[in-house]
Amino acid sequence: MPEINILSDEELVVLIRTNEKERFTDIVERYEDKLLRYATYLIHDENKAMDVVQDAFIKAYINLNGFDVKKKFSSWIYRIVHNEAMNSVKKYHKETPLLQNADFQSEENIEQDFTRKEIIEKAQFCLDQMPVLYSEPIALYYLDEKSYEEISDILRIPMGTVATRVSRAKILMKEICQKYKKI
Amino acid sequence: MSKIQKDLTNTVMSRIKREHITMKPRWYFILGSLAMVIGLVGLSMLSIFFVNVTVFSLRAHGPMGAIRYQQLLSSFPWWAPGLAIIGLGFGIWMLKKYEFSYKKNFLLVILGFVAAIIVSGVLIDYLGINTFLSRQGHMRRFYQQVEVQNTTFPRGQGQGRLNR
Numbered sequence: 001m002p003e004i005n006i007l008s009d010e011e012l013v014v015l016i017r018t019n020e021k022e023r024f025t026d027i028v029e030r031y032e033d034k035l036l037r038y039a040t041y042l043i044h045d046e047n048k049a050m051d052v053v054q055d056a057f058i059k060a061y062i063n064l065n066g067f068d069v070k071k072k073f074s075s076w077i078y079r080i081v082h083n084e085a086m087n088s089v090k091k092y093h094k095e096t097p098l099l100q101n102a103d104f105q106s107e108e109n110i111e112q113d114f115t116r117k118e119i120i121e122k123a124q125f126c127l128d129q130m131p132v133l134y135s136e137p138i139a140l141y142y143l144d145e146k147s148y149e150e151i152s153d154i155l156r157i158p159m160g161t162v163a164t165r166v167s168r169a170k171i172l173m174k175e176i177c178q179k180y181k182k183i
Numbered sequence: 184m185s186k187i188q189k190d191l192t193n194t195v196m197s198r199i200k201r202e203h204i205t206m207k208p209r210w211y212f213i214l215g216s217l218a219m220v221i222g223l224v225g226l227s228m229l230s231i232f233f234v235n236v237t238v239f240s241l242r243a244h245g246p247m248g249a250i251r252y253q254q255l256l257s258s259f260p261w262w263a264p265g266l267a268i269i270g271l272g273f274g275i276w277m278l279k280k281y282e283f284s285y286k287k288n289f290l291l292v293i294l295g296f297v298a299a300i301i302v303s304g305v306l307i308d309y310l311g312i313n314t315f316l317s318r319q320g321h322m323r324r325f326y327q328q329v330e331v332q333n334t335t336f337p338r339g340q341g342q343g344r345l346n347r
Contacts, residue, residue: 017206024199028192036191050191057195058204066212156285 009073017064024064028057031074034144035081041127041139042085052088056081075153078140082154126176130169137162138169219277226274227300233267234304239313267304271297 004012004026016023032053039049039056059080060067067076123143127135140146140154148166152159198204240263275293278284284292307313 021206025192025196028195032191054191054195054198057191058198061195061199062204062207063212064206065209066207066215152285158285158288 010069010071013064013067013073014069024061027060027073027077031077032057035077038078038140038144039081039085041124041143042082042132042136043088044128048088048092049085052084053081056084059084072150072153074146075150078144078146078150078154079156082136122177126173129176130172134165134169134172137165138173141166219280223274223277226270226277227296230267230270230274230300231303231307233263233270234301235307235313236263237267238305238308267300271300274300 004023007015009027009030012023012026016027035053035056036046036049039052040046043049043052056077060077067073127139130138137151137155140151141148146154148159148162151162151166155162157165274296278292278296279289
């Protein structure tokens with residue numbers, strides 16, 4: 001059996017599809033943290049985000065044979081979470097409360113952790129003030145460190161549009177954060 | 184691994200086992216893609232056909248334009264362009280389902296698709312293919328129904344002769 005950790009996501013998917021279905025656990029472990037964070041800043045509710053990610057993993061498992069292994073698995077699974085999150089937002093159809101204490105796991109020391117949390121909180125606040133049209137690409141770009149191409153694949157918009165939205169989002173973010181500072 | 188992570192992994196995996204969730208087979212996706220291609224080709228052909236029928240009917244607008252125009256409006260088979268537009272609409276909807284649609288300028292893709300359908304429909308009429316079809320087997324009756332209220336001026340082989 002190959003060493004799981006050195007396998008790429010796509011190679012792992014091939015393995016799961018052929019005969020090792022139990023290995024889907026590794027996929028879940030690789031992505032749950034990132035996807036939970038992504039879903040949380042889309043719907044601003046950790047419990048609902050949890051449900052969304054859970055459903056997204058189940059959907060991914062059901063449709064795993066439809067995934068083209070020549071493409072990036074991360075874009076594919078992010079896309080599923082995006083769709084699930086959007087469905088959830090439409091379903092509940094109301095403004096959800098701001099996250100007061102998002103649990104971002106870290107092994108850094110307390111001071112660094114505090115500064116980081118403060119920055120994340122500020123960034124989260126500014127992001128929440130922005131329309132999702134701009135907050136989503138900028139969050140994917142800076143928080144999830146996705147390339148323009150990956151964002152284009154996740155949001156199903158042209159790369160040029162991604163660049164435009166990220167650039168506009170930066171301007172918006174600056175304006176919002178400056179206002180937030182004054183408050 | 185955090186508690187939340189462990190919970191999520193366990194929940195997902197136990198749901199898969201408990202609810203007997205299985206992966207959809209590969210052929211399901213192949214069949215889906217095939218159906219999409221066949222659907223798009225079929226809709227395109229349907230649209231081309233109805234654009235062609237529209238152009239075929241429009242040729243009734245011969246000399247004495249003003250009088251003929253009134254006649255054309257009352258006797259024109261409006262269902263033909265209607266069906267062509269419906270076909271185009273579904274075609275565009277299907278195009279949007281394809282993965283390449285967001286990577287290209289989709290407006291250009293739509294315009295190209297619509298232009299290709301219209302040009303093909305006009306070209307078929309210009310080359311006299313429908314005049315030929317109107318004399319053949321099953322299509323004969325169909326074209327006769329379209330022609331019956333209009334006096335067409337056929338193109339292609341046998342141009343100038345009324346084919347009723």
